[in-house]
Amino acid sequence: MDQIILKSQSQALVPLSTKPVIPDYLKKTYHWAYIDPTTVSWLDRGIIVWAILWGNSRRLMKSAFEEIKPGGRVLQAAYVYGDFSPNLARHVGENGQLDVIDIVPLQVENCRRRLKGLPQAKVRLADAAAPGGGPYDGICCYFLLHEMPHEKKVEVIRGLLDNVAPGGKAVFVDYHKPVRFHPLGGIMNLIWRKLEPFTMDLLETEISTLAGGDDAFTWSKQTFFGGLYQKVVATRR
Template sequence: MSEICEDAPYTAGRSADESVPASTPAVPDYMREIYDWAYINPRLVPLLDRQIVVQAILWGNANRLVKTAVDEFSPGQSILQPAHVYGRLCAELASRVGPAGRLEVRDVTPIQVARARAKLAGHTNAIVIHADSARPFDRKYDGVCCFFLLHEVPDDYKTKIVNNVLDATGPGGKAVFVDYHQWRWFHPMGPIMWFVFRYLEPLAPSLCASEIREFAGDADGFTWTKQTFFGGLYQKVVAVRK
């Protein structure tokens, strides 16, 4: 095993409130400084991790964006989700790949690891590992689903994660990125999103100002396609290894 997962993997069936071993990776400073309220605070996390809340945060587009991501994968595949996501994405992915497939969810925050294990407790084809996706992965996958992760990390982390995700994508496999995008200038939600990015999501603007492939060191090794949603506010970028 590489340094990314020093602890033994946990299967989804283990108790969601079981403590994480001390040898697991530390929570990055930016998480504590910017996103403690959203992803670490034990009082707020259960309130935010509800599909209705996710649907509201994404202006009614959560279900649509989850579906367009999940539809990129097929039964029997091995899929990596490099960060836990609020709502039902991980359960949808586990159902999509089915009993012959495998879903691996990783997260660097202990409370998010616990949330993922609880959601996947009934899926024997899923595993949850406490790990930092900014460090190289230790195996190849048929596909990777990177869902609303990049806008929440600093630019050096964006580069590391994009390249780690692409490196983990096996021959003929695909990496799927769903995230924020630079909305059209006349978008009615534009002023609100400016406020959100200014005060709640300060690491997001650099993603909107760039193409995801620009963070990749080996972009030419993949075929890239992009689709935007909701007036350009969201994007799905699919990179298929040549």
Template structure:
């Protein structure tokens, strides 16, 4: 039987991975064999019911050359390369992820782009360089427990400078007429146990100091997805 080389043996991929990831998402994000099969644009397109480019565009349209961007978790497909390319060599693209296999995939994709940095870190604890223009959570919140949602949101907002912006792209409660909602109820029950919280709560509900920020939300695909932009509330001029 073929084995990974010693430095990349199975134990490596499970190093410092939170229990909820191994217990719930081993099949999707931790096991290196499964990740190798899933990290494809086609898989992302199927999982997002053909809305992948539309949702990615909502993120990419907010990226400008020279920006400093922190994306709090890796995403399958080519999104991370597209963001790094767009910030350009005068910008910075920091990408964090808590699992070694995702760090390995991201590092491979971004190896030729010197403006990018990949770090194994918990999005709730990572302390990046101050001055990010954009901090993005692209389909992370629905995959973490509710307490962790609050920690991630608070950490993102804590590092947001006065002129910066946070962006959350994630699931949302579908409209009653949206038939995809019934499928997602099954998926949430059996595969995504932390996702239902985004059906019951606004993302701002997970922010300890939500009133210090301006929140703008729009939904897509009959309410299945939400795009939430956050900026610091500016003090009124004297």
């Protein structure tokens, strides 16, 4: 296995045990969204995230941050377009530490640029299924699970939960099956089937079930916007 060492934003050296490779599901389904530099440069804007989430981006971000205590060690499981990462770094505060990981080098660079001037935040290349760096007081997994096949969802949830400190939380914010006759149900179904096919099993399966009903954690769930979105919180006992 390759050994790599990346320079973090603060220029400290962050050793990684293995060099992650971009997985096939990303290359095949999301090349246009996360790997192609020409599209990435205009997709990485708050207004785009706001539109994709039907105007709910602020509300969902705020709800995720409510679960994260300032001053702790926090992991963001993948880069999110717009101002999510700098806002999370500010929320964590100068007495805390935010580690952001992503599996695509271009996204690591994007995120590093966004986090300039926030010394509490570091960015490194890693697979969310094996994030390393734990234990963390808070882990934020924001709209990541719906972009991966079933088996990978299970691995990522496991990899993140294994890095939660006693009393700490993992927060998963993602799509959810909307209520019957939701006005956006039809268009969302079309988008998911055509562009985001791995969403479908997340609509049918509870995140706690994907975690194998791990009783080392207590689980809570809240839905938003007619059930189109969910926040699931796993708190280590």
